Amino acid sequence: MDLERDYDFWLLDLDGTLVDVEWSYTREVFDRVGDRLGREFTDREADILWNGLTGSRDQQLEEWGVDPGEFWNAFHDEEDPSVRAEQTYLHEDAAFVGDLDVPVGLVTHCQEFLCEPVLDHVGIGDWFDAQLCCTEKTGWKPDPDPVQSVMSDLGVGHNGHRGVLAGDGACDVGAAWNAGLDAIHVERVGHERRGLCVRGDYRVRSFDELY
Structure with a gap:
């Protein structure tokens, strides 16, 4: 499976997807x-x-x-x-994002005053060509508006571009589908703890399963 080749751009959630906190x-x-x-x-x-x-x-x-x-x-x-920031750590299986050779965007509910210190601390700020911290003005996932805003910043759309959004929550899957993208759900907490199963185009416990 070569998802980098399959998609023209990637969008990712932050908390629970790429990083977590103690x-x-x-x-x-x-x-x-x-x-x-x-x-x-x-x-x-x-x-x-x-x-x-x-x-x-x-x-x-x-x-x-x-x-x-x-x-x-x-x-x-x-x-x-x-x-x-000091108590945030990067998931090891997220390292592939830094090697993606396609446009990459971040769409997160993490607020900007927290997001920037976290990105700096774990050293992944340069992974993203565009990023958006959702607010009442931008809308919240699963609303497609913040996703489409980042897509616009990346210069990609639906005219020939195929994209994917990866996240750990049902709202991420919903945002992907509402924006016309494929969805990867990475289950960090487990179905038992969540109390339900979140369905996506891909359902994994680790990004390592995609490669």
């Missing part, structure tokens, strides 16, 4: 957010929200009776970019 950092952030909101988050709840295991994080928060706006304001206030 659990201790996640737990500490949710402890501080919980203190601010007057609500404790269990390990399972923190895992669900951090990894987006049930799909829409806002919908999940609402089901738990937590106001999404208040949560995200507190969450972003409690994230320290330098600490986040």
Whole structure:
């Protein structure tokens, strides 16, 4: 299987796909957010929200009776970019991205004030020819708008260009399909922990399985 030859461009998610963060950092952030909101988050709840295991994080928060706006304001206030970067590590099987000889773009829900320090720390900023950190203005995956924006920046479209988007969440697969791309789902957490099976054009536990 030679996916580099099969596709004219690649798009990738960041958190959970190319990089991950130590659990201790996640737990500490949710402890501080919980203190601010007057609500404790269990390990399972923190895992669900951090990894987006049930799909829409806002919908999940609402089901738990937590106001999404208040949560995200507190969450972003409690994230320290330098600490986040220091406790982030690169998945070894993601190294192939640096060797791709086609246009490569990054489409991530990681906010810009966190994304840049993380990219610098793990040394992958030069992997991408274009990147976008989703906001309310750009839209969030599975909305195709942020994907199509990066495609435009890369100078690729559907007129003869075949692309693929790789990510660890159902929203990544949805964004790929909504934008007319193939989707690779890399299952970092396992179906049992996720509680469901995310389907994509390719379903792998490691990018090594693609080569």
